[in-house]
Amino acid sequence: MGSATGPQRQFPSGGDYAEALQHTHLCFRHPELKGARPELTKLGLPRAISGAFASVFSLTSATSGQRYAVKCFTRHVPDQERRYQAISSRLARLDPAELSQPWALGFEYLTDAISVGQERYPVLKMEWCEAVTLSSWLDDNHADRFAVGRLADRFEALTRDLAENQIAHGDLQHGNLLVASDDTLRLVDYDGMYVPALAGLEGTERGHRNYQSPLRGNDDFGDNLDRFSAWVIFLSLKAIAADPALWNRLHEPKGEFLLLTEEDFKSPSGSTGLQTLLSHPDRMVSSLADQLRSLAFQPLDVLPPLAGTVPGQRTATTGATRTAASGAGTAPAPAAGGLPGWMAGHVAQSAAPPSTGPVVTSPEGFRVRTSLDVVTAVLWPLVLAVTAFIVVAGLSAPLIGLGVPVAAAVVFTVFARSRRVERAQSRAALAQLTNELAGFEDPVKAAEKLRKDRAKFDAAEAKRIAAHPRAQDKLTAEYHAELKEAEKRKVRKQRDLDKKIDGLAEDLRRALGKALADKQSAYVRDQLSRRLIAQSPPHGIGPTLAARLAAAGIRTAADFKGYRSVQNTNYNSTGAVLVLNNGRVVDVHGIGEAKAIALDVWRKSLVASAEARQPTALSASERQSIEQGIDRRRSQLTIQRKAVESETDASRARARKELENGQERLSRENRRAGDRARQQRQEFSQRAVELQQNRALHGTLSASLEAAKLRRRGLSYASYLRFLYLGH
Incomplete structure (x- = not known):
């Protein structure tokens, strides 16, 4: 038989091959394999490495001593010989010098190589590799x-x-x-x-x-x-x-x-x-x-x-690994824009907050004197000179009156100081820095909020990840429960049908027995109906009594089935009534107990004679008709049994479809949740980068604000007086 195996061809099992390989001198024709020694198990049987399509055995050639792996096929493979010939031809054309390593093993496809039972099957002989x-x-x-x-x-x-x-x-x-x-x-x-x-x-x-x-x-x-x-x-x-x-x-x-x-x-x-x-x-x-x-x-x-x-x-x-190794302990260099290197390309860089307006610097002190400053500087010596002259000259004046020029000078100095541009610039700088700082969230609070949000997210994500396999397990459990229930229904229905099928033999026996009994009963009735009482009356029954019996409906031995004794109380005697086939009784004048007994004996003798001649078996056609009826019932029950299997297969398919739909739904939901989680992690990373940037800017603004406040103290009243006379 050639190797062109049709799709319906059945292949031996691994056990069948192992049994055949106990006698390699008989099962093989190939000179390298004939009489080869198979590797054995502890039980002395050829050792098989079984797969989905074949079983592989190790055989050592008795002629060359070469060891081979022999693959024996256990399942049909479409176009098997064509495939192996094409593969063998392609591998044979490979140049070993051009290969990275000798990964290709030589093999030979042998048609009709091994005999198992009465048939021969192909095998694949391949080099054994240690x-x-x-x-x-x-x-x-x-x-x-x-x-x-x-x-x-x-x-x-x-x-x-x-x-x-x-x-x-x-x-x-x-x-x-x-x-x-x-x-x-x-x-x-x-x-x-x-x-x-x-x-x-x-x-x-x-x-x-x-x-x-x-x-x-x-x-x-x-x-x-x-x-x-x-x-x-x-x-x-x-x-x-x-x-x-x-x-x-x-x-x-x-x-x-x-x-x-x-x-x-x-x-x-x-x-x-x-x-x-x-x-x-x-x-x-x-x-x-x-x-x-x-x-x-x-x-x-x-x-x-x-x-x-x-x-x-x-x-x-x-290269990156070597760089990391050589720079162990150093932090990753930030990418452009302040992002850590590992975030580059993963997190969008955030631009610095736009400035609300031109930056106003706070002056460190008073600069060039104005005419008002000169007047103020001249005013104070004059006021002090006038006050001193009044006191020295002894001109009487109330104490309050002496303080009026000084107070006026103080007020004029305050007015002159307020007109300095440095004061306006300091106020504007403080206001701008305060407004800009107010636009930033407190870094400590922002960091704590980010930590809490991330912890909440991580907890929810861990719960979601843990829930996914549980949901899958639930789907699988429901699937197996449905399979189990379908199998129970199948077994229950098949058991009932098998019980009916097994009972058909008894039904046939009873049907044949009943048919024979009915046939025999019909024969006996027919024979009794042929024996007219008037033609062959029993002893003691004359024409008159026969006529009376006929008038009562009893003409033949088939018209009654016996008699019943009755007590005649009027005459203190025993009479009799005849029992018809339907159970009704008739009292025929002239038929007493003796004549009723004679009629009954006559009938019973006819029944015995008929039963002795009745058929003892059904005819072939009668038996065939009954058997055909039983066969029809068996065929119907068999069809019902197959329908149960089909119904169960449909239930399994529905359960499998529900499982696959459920798994697809869970996978889809899980993928979407995973995408949302990745997006959320990117948002957290973005917030962390922004927080880092904002923290640095917040610190810069805070330091600038404190410096501005410090410089503002340099514009105090005393500083102004010093500026008036010392110029700084």
Whole structure:
């Protein structure tokens, strides 16, 4: 039988192959495989590595001693032979000298290679590689940051090899990436591989769910298949190289993932793993995590390839890391406009508050004398001279009168001081600084308000993030409860129908018995109806009594079923009445107990004679008619049973649809909430920057106001008098 297997062909199970491989000299024809020694389990059975489409066995050739991995298919794969021939041809044309490492393993697709039972099936014979899976290698080497980083670069080089040759593996994941003894990578499992010769076909698988984009569908099949999974693996390796503790923190022992799972891609805002990487202090890790988060909801055909995208980013990141390391302990340099470097490009810079008008400076003292100042300066010596002359000359004058010139001089000096321009400038400067300072919120109060708002937001956000998985769990629980209830209904209905179906045999037996009894009863009645009392009367029944019996409706042995003795009280004797078939009794004149007994004996003898000749079985047509009726009932019940299964499938589908709709709704709400949270965080960052700027400006204005007040004290009355006579 050729390998052109139709879509309906059934393949053996892994256990069937293992049983056949106990006798490789019988099941194989290929010279390298015939008589080969399989690797055995502790029970002495061929050891199988089972997957979704095949089971892989390790066989050592008895002729060459070469070890091979033999893949035995357990499920139908469309165009299987064509696919492997195209893949084999493309890989054979690769120039090993142009590859970053010997990742491609040679294989041979063998049609009709193995015999299982009465049929022969194809197998894939591949080179055996002494290597360990990527996850196993990381279990042992995750603490070696240099080795993990080097492996990340080799993985990137491998993806570049694939991209340059327009090849996509289709299922890049920890189990299909092997690390050889020299720490170079090998690719295995080419079932879903894409090469240009397969363009136009559909994919055979969707890849491991913990490495694939949520948007990858069954019909995706092209050279872009590996892009998302490449970013996932590269991020994981680079993150572990930067922080080996992440392996034990985010990876689970025997977990089918590295650091991130399918749920992390579907719900990034509610993902603990992805949030850990996004907030990681290493900028390379957080940048790669942010890149992966943005890729999770983009179509495959627009995803950037890992090769050609990362190198520049990685170089820049490495340079930044070295700079940070060399300047450890120093604060990040602020960007233009006063923003910290880490905020540049993320927070809009706020402009300084616009000035309300031209800046008025407060003078430090009085400057040039005016004519009024000269008059004031001359006035005081004259007043003092006049006052002194009056006192010395002994001119009598009240004390109050002597103080009038001095008071007038004081008032005139106050007037002259008030007319100085420095006083007006000082008042204007103080008013402007006071107004500008009043326009700023108290930095201490603003900082406390920002702290409270941020704490309130963080608490609400933590509550929201914690509520999202609970809501998902609730949806899942409701889904499983509905499935359980649907299964209960199905089992209950099927059990009732099965009980009816199982009872059909008894129903058939009873129906056949009843039909035979009815047939026999009808035969006996027919025979009795043929025996007329008038023609063959029993002993003691003459024509007269036969006529009386006929008048009472008893003409044949079939017209009555017995008699009943009655007591005649008038004559103190025993009489008899005949019992008709309907249960009614008739009293026939001349029929006493003796004649009634004779009639009954006569009838019973006829019944016995008829029963001896009655049919003992139904005819074939009669039996077939009854059996057909039972078959119709069985068919109806079977249809009803299938309908129950269809009804249950419909209930499951409805429950699944409700679950998916609910999950989509939760994801949509979570994404929107995540977007609002990011916007709110940006607003907090903006407020923090503005607060920092306002605090500095507030301090400057406060200092300026205090300086203005101090300079104003330099314009006091005494300072003015000193200025009048000393000039400063």
